[in-house]
Amino acid sequence: MKRQFTDEDIIRFIYEEMKPKESDAFLTALCSDESLWERYEHLQTINEDVQKAVLEPSVESCERVMAYVRETAPTQKQPTTEAKSSIRTFLAGKIPVAISLNAVVVVAFITFISVAILGFTYELTRGAIVKPGGPLVQQTDVEENPRFEWDDSEIDEKLRFIREGVETIEKEDPIL
Amino acid sequence: MEKALIKKTQDKDLIKGFIAGNDHYFDVLIQRYKAKVFTTIYLIVKDRCIAEDLFQDVMIKVVRMIRAGKYNEEGKFLPWVVRIARNLAIDHFRKVQRNPIQRENEDYDIFNTVQQAEGxxxxxxxxxxxxxxxxxxxxxxxxxxxxxxxxxxxxxxxxxxxxxxxxxxxxxxxxxxxxxxxxxxxxxxxxxxxxxxxxxxxx
Incomplete structure (x- = not known):
């Protein structure tokens, strides 16, 4: 059965809103149906006139818009406001934590190094450490320093003296 | 050569270039659509002077929205601009609280002589x-x-x-x-x- 195309169909064809299959059927009908052709030509002519009726804005209007574009152009390619905001939020939360962690690590490292250096120096001065490649620390070094002299017999003698003293006191005064 | 290439460039690429900082790309968009946008505004407000003002307002709003990342590149640029134009025209009517000025002819308008045409x-x-x-x-x-x-x-x-x-x-x-x-x-x-x-x- 031959399809009857309405004016609305013609308008859809003119504005290319028909599906390809429907459009093919319309073109076929257009070739054989004189009445359809006349209606199509009539609407198409008016449509073409409408398309010609465009009006342009003044040059000044366009220039003003472009002046605004240039005046408000970002100086560099910058992140959008949202991106800036999110970066700020991110940094605001992370920077103090990062700084604190770094500070703790640095302080601990410096303390460790300082203690190690001091200890090493102390031990070196004390003579407990053998210098790499150097001679063994002589026992005489220790003997030269009276602080490091240690005589067990002398202590034993002193302890004995104290014990005797205590025993003497206990004999003389049993209450104590 | 470069101008010819830009003329063939798709809207979405021009907008990307504009966002990246090339202002000239927006000028290309204006030249491409100014007649259709302006005619739309003019036929709504029916006044050349108001249409000129609204055209500038529309384009400035378009610039702001693109820069704010509010343009969806999947959409068509011209219909999007025309929707903005239509809304601004309606706002204009609300503001002035009166009917648009009816002009029987456009003889008063000096801009009508500034039409690009061949021949x-x-x-x-x-x-x-x-x-x-x-x-x-x-x-x-x-x-x-x-x-x-x-x-x-x-x-x-x-x-x-x-x-x-x-x-x-x-x-x-x-x-x-x-x-x-x-x-x-x-x-x-x-x-x-x-x-x-x-x-x-x-x-």
Whole structure:
């Protein structure tokens, strides 16, 4: 059965809103149906006139818009406001934590190094450490320093003296 | 060579370039669509001076929205701009609280001489006379018919999109378009046809 195309169909064809299959059927009908052709030509002519009726804005209007574009152009390619905001939020939360962690690590490292250096120096001065490649620390070094002299017999003698003293006191005064 | 390439560049690529900092790309977009956007605004507000102001407002709003990342590149640029134009025109009417100024002719307008056209000066004058005459006829259409005609012919909106915007069925939008075209012809026949228009109407 031959399809009857309405004016609305013609308008859809003119504005290319028909599906390809429907459009093919319309073109076929257009070739054989004189009445359809006349209606199509009539609407198409008016449509073409409408398309010609465009009006342009003044040059000044366009220039003003472009002046605004240039005046408000970002100086560099910058992140959008949202991106800036999110970066700020991110940094605001992370920077103090990062700084604190770094500070703790640095302080601990410096303390460790300082203690190690001091200890090493102390031990070196004390003579407990053998210098790499150097001679063994002589026992005489220790003997030269009276602080490091240690005589067990002398202590034993002193302890004995104290014990005797205590025993003497206990004999003389049993209450104590 | 470069200009020719830019002219062929798609809207979405021009917008990307503009966002990246190339202002010239926006100029290309303006040159590409200024006539359709301006005609749409003009046929809504029916006043050249107001249309000039609104055109600038629309384009500045478009710039701001693109820079703010509010343009969805999947959408069509021109229909998007025209929607903004339509909304600003409606806002304008709300602000002034009065009907748009009706101008029977555009003779007062010095800008009408600034039309880009090819051919001899006589041909240009005839073409502009025809265009002016047709715009006059479009302005005499009933509002709903005029609205559909503008949105389809100048804003490149599909009948489906027009139906959604105007809150009617597609068949109603198509019917209004049909009446708009037929009424244009009727109005042209009722009036005295100016020189030149006769050639285009009665071919």
């Amino acid at each position: 001899s000066s006589e041909e240009k004058i005839i073409r502009e006379e025809n265009a002016r005459y047709i715009r006059g006829l479009i302005q005499k259409l009933p509002d709903k018919q005029r609205e559909v005609l503008i949105m389809r012919s100048y804003a490149d909106l599909s009948f489906k999109e027009i139906a959604a915007i105007t809150d009617v069925s597609i068949n109603t939008a198509l019917g209004r378009m049909r009446y708009a075209l037929l009424n244009l012809k009727k109005l042209a026949q009722e009036q005295e046809i100016p020189t030149g228009y006769e050639e285009t109407v009665h071919r």
